[in-house]
Amino acid sequence: MEMKDLFPGYYRLSKEEFAELWGKCVFILDTNCILNLYRYNEETRKDFINVFRKIESRLWIPHQVALEFQENRTTVINEQENKFITIKQILNTEKSEIKGKLRRFSVNHESFLSKLNKLFDEFLEEIKLIENQQLKLEEQDYIRDIIDDLFKGKIGEPPTKLELENIYKEGEERYNINYPPGFKDKQLKKQKQEQKQEDAYLCNGMSFRKEYGDLILWKEILKEVKTRPWTHIIFITDDAKEDWWRYEQGKTIGARPELVEEICKAGASIFYMYTPERFLKFSKEYIEVDVKEESIQQVEEISAIRNDLLNESLATRVSKAEQAVLRWLKSEYPDDEIIQSPNRKIDFLRLTEDNSKIGYEIKYMAHHSMSRMLQSIESYITNFSNLELDELQVILITNNYVYGKALQRNLMDNIQKTIAKCAMMIQANTMNQSIKNLGVIIGVLYSVYDNGEFTETTFDPMKIIQNMDMDMEGM
Known part of the structure; x- marks a missing residue:
């Protein structure tokens, strides 16, 4: 042979x-x-x-x-519908950041902003046309x-x-x-x-x-x-x-x-x-x-x-999520000091100019079921201890490639119900630790595939639940 x-x-x-x-x-x-x-x-x-x-x-x-x-x-099919939401979020976030940064300078930027708005609007219209051609589940x-x-x-x-x-x-x-x-x-x-x-x-x-x-x-x-x-x-x-x-x-x-x-x-x-x-x-x-x-x-x-x-391993994805949130925090609060928590009871600590201590705990929930997400949130917000903070924000990051619009809406509704269900325990826990505010931030990660590789992962906050009052406000 x-x-x-x-x-x-x-x-x-x-x-x-x-x-x-x-x-x-x-x-x-x-x-x-x-x-x-x-x-x-x-x-x-x-x-x-x-x-x-x-x-x-x-x-x-x-x-x-x-x-x-x-x-x-x-x-x-849901993934494809969801990608258009992500594109719109990217555009709106970038447009807001450009406007905010330009307004810090005493230059005549209104003409430029007008042209920028027109450019973004034209692109969004093109995206809308493509989105309308996309197959819908129904x-x-x-x-x-x-x-x-x-x-x-x-x-x-x-x-x-x-x-x-x-x-x-x-x-x-x-x-x-x-x-x-x-x-x-x-x-x-x-x-x-x-x-x-x-x-x-x-x-x-x-x-x-x-x-x-x-x-x-x-x-x-x-x-x-x-x-x-x-x-x-x-x-x-x-x-x-x-x-x-x-x-x-x-x-x-x-x-x-x-x-x-x-x-x-x-x-x-x-x-x-x-x-x-x-x-x-x-x-x-x-x-x-x-x-x-x-x-x-x-x-x-x-x-x-x-x-x-x-x-990509789960550990890698968690690390990318944490780094993306850190970059977001630094861009949102450029005048504050943001460090990794020394005792690792939380992920990041923000020290403000008035000496307030605001903690951020990140929960990366890619590929988890709805019930698993809610159990994780409930367990954390009712059991954290000895944080020595003025404020605590729990950042829940979902995988935008998995969850469509309907699931994201359901997720937010269920988080509110979870918080309401254990509100007394949460309030007792926060009062014992002198935490004045406990909030939940829900956001997604995205990165762009360009020239054969992914760009840096970006965190995009979608909704904020502030101070346990059940009010929802968009970013």
Whole structure:
């Protein structure tokens, strides 16, 4: 047996093999390749769908992909609606900051501010036009109609209950030795339990455990390769984790060799993986379809944003949140001294010119359930002690990519109810410590993806609940 037959995953395909692959293969898509159709602008989406139409007879998706698509579709639609809120918040915040800074100087700035207002208003009108074209959750989902048509009769059969049980048993053994795919998700179950979130999709009377989602779809692919005359496979995935890809010194070499070996043993001759942007790029060459460079660029940016957010550790996100709040405090109160609390009972301490001590405690709540957020707030504001402050502000930071407008409104309403429910305990606690004011600030984080990387994370306060009087005021 030749070396290449023993270790097929370590060899790059020749030009002739690539041409053969594209001419004969079945194209299999991962879940986010489909969900991203909601994230792309209209022109990029049209380009992608045109490519799919060109290869329509050779498309196929595992049942697991179809299930994950249905379960996550509404969340992605909400994300897109929410991004327009974020853009407007950024513009309004920047405009207010520019106006405030200019008014400190004794120069004739009214003419400039008038032009600035016109520029911002024109941009907001453009944003509004794009927003009006965005699919709303309550509208007929024309994108799903296209997806349903594309994959009619091209979806795998669901695994049996016994097959799922065997996958979970084998998955535990594979994950213990970091055998791909899916081992990077082995912490998912623990995180879901800590955050009191569902760790499985329920369908057809069966529980599809999320930490084994990648392995389930992989096993579906292997089953099809064994039972069908599929010898050439292209798998398109937006997942950049190392349990799918082989990396060397930061460069993507290709699919994990273990995956290539496993699928070749199942009966495939050639297996190759593409990211969505590279799939579009090579579609121009191999299936002669017109794809705009702007579309390829947007696909690459969307994938980079998703993977950066997904792969970022919770500790990193908390650190970014704290630094973003610190920058906000320094810009809001340039004449005050703002330091990290010496005793770490709070995150930041602001010392004012009149010697008041104002503390800030940050609660980063990305991916937590509503009940978890409220429990955290209630626990903190009724149990803090020995702070030696004049005022305490609890800053609750939500993940703007997850929570839509409706959830943010519900969150604020529920925070008010939580505060009202334990008002007597809060008042007793604050009086015992001579704290004159206890407030809650609700805000979001955002950063802009520019030239291949994220800009500095910014904190944008949305609402303030001041002094336990239940009055809400906008920033």
